[in-house]
Every structure is written in structure tokens, then in C-alpha cells.
Amino acid sequence: MIGPEIDRLIQLLAKLPGLGPRSARRVALHLIKRRDSLMAPLGAALAEAAAGIRTCSVCGNLDSADPCHICTDDRRDPSLLCVVEEVGDLWALERTGAFKGRYHVLGGTLSALEGVGPDDLAIPGLLERAARPEVREVILALNATVGGQTTAHYISDRLAHCDVILTRLAHGVPVGGELDYLDDGTLTAALRARRNV
Ligand code: ZN
Numbered sequence: 001m002i003g004p005e006i007d008r009l010i011q012l013l014a015k016l017p018g019l020g021p022r023s024a025r026r027v028a029l030h031l032i033k034r035r036d037s038l039m040a041p042l043g044a045a046l047a048e049a050a051a052g053i054r055t056c057s058v059c060g061n062l063d064s065a066d067p068c069h070i071c072t073d074d075r076r077d078p079s080l081l082c083v084v085e086e087v088g089d090l091w092a093l094e095r096t097g098a099f100k101g102r103y104h105v106l107g108g109t110l111s112a113l114e115g116v117g118p119d120d121l122a123i124p125g126l127l128e129r130a131a132r133p134e135v136r137e138v139i140l141a142l143n144a145t146v147g148g149q150t151t152a153h154y155i156s157d158r159l160a161h162c163d164v165i166l167t168r169l170a171h172g173v174p175v176g177g178e179l180d181y182l183d184d185g186t187l188t189a190a191l192r193a194r195r196n197v
Helices: 004-013 021-033 035-052 087-096 123-130 146-159 184-192
Strands: 080-084 102-105 137-140 165-168
Touching (some): 021 035, 080 123, 102 123
Parallel strands (some): 080 102
């Protein structure tokens, strides 16, 4: 019914996160209808990204340069090191524009169940960077999940002897959030992390 090129396009699109076969067909049709304005530029962008993007050997960020533009930007504060699980978390923090230090991407979280140990993540590199004299504060911006918290615990243990301040992101009431709608865990964390007004 449909040609092999379109079939292959749909099958590849269906492998993307959040897209099943049905939405893949819809996306394929959308692309084909906008062949010049969207499909061709997207194809070129994908080819360029596949050829040019590399992992930063310092922090684990994805960029066309190694070290990445964050690691080489001397306007950023080298005394602040923010630890995140994945590059997506780094991007989320960068979108806020609120952080002007450097990052360290772990590449996941520790998991005894799945056999993920410290050496499977970028933890040895983190311990080495945290011990450098210019680093004053290590911010653990890990997810509030079992894996994230286990990993934060392990890192704080390993850095306890180092001369750095260890901090983590606050847990609490989201901006614009209503108390009645919060889950018990979030509300408990917010109450525990209360502070002077
Ligand atoms: Zn980097």
C-alpha cells in the first residue's frame, strides 16, 4: 500500500521515545507534506549532528567541540560544580539561566539491582575534579528518585574528606503549586526543608 521508503521512515520514527506506530505515521505524513520546509532541513540537521556531535571529555555534555563550550567558557565560575544524571538535566538547568558554574554528567545512577557501580558512571572523574583546588562547592542536582538519592549518598560519602561544600537542590512546593494537590512525599520534604521568612 505504501512505498518501502515511507515504510522505512515510519519504522524509524516509531523507535523515537513517545512515538508509537500510529503517531509515527502521522509524523511521517506531516514531514512528507512539508518536504522542502521541514523534511530536508531536518534530514540535513540529523546528518550534521550524527557526524559532528561528541561527548565532552571533561563534563560529559554533548557538543560539537571537546571540551564543550561550557567547560571552555571562562565567564563561568569554576568554583561551582553541578552534578547531574543525564545531559537532559544539564539542558534543563541551562534553560533557567540561573546557574553560572560548570557541570558534571554522571550518565545514570547507581543500581545494585541492575549492576551499575561507580566505575560504570562518571564518578571517578567527578571525585578527581572535586579535589581540584578551584572547586569550592559541589551541587548534587540528582533526581528525587531511589537511584538519584542512592547516588547522592554515595558521592557525599566519597567527598566527605574533601575540602568542598556539598549541597543539593531543595525539595519542596513547586512554583505555582497548591498544597492540597501535592503528594505526601513532596509535602513532607517541603515541611522538613522549611526556612526562616
Ligand atoms: Zn564540558
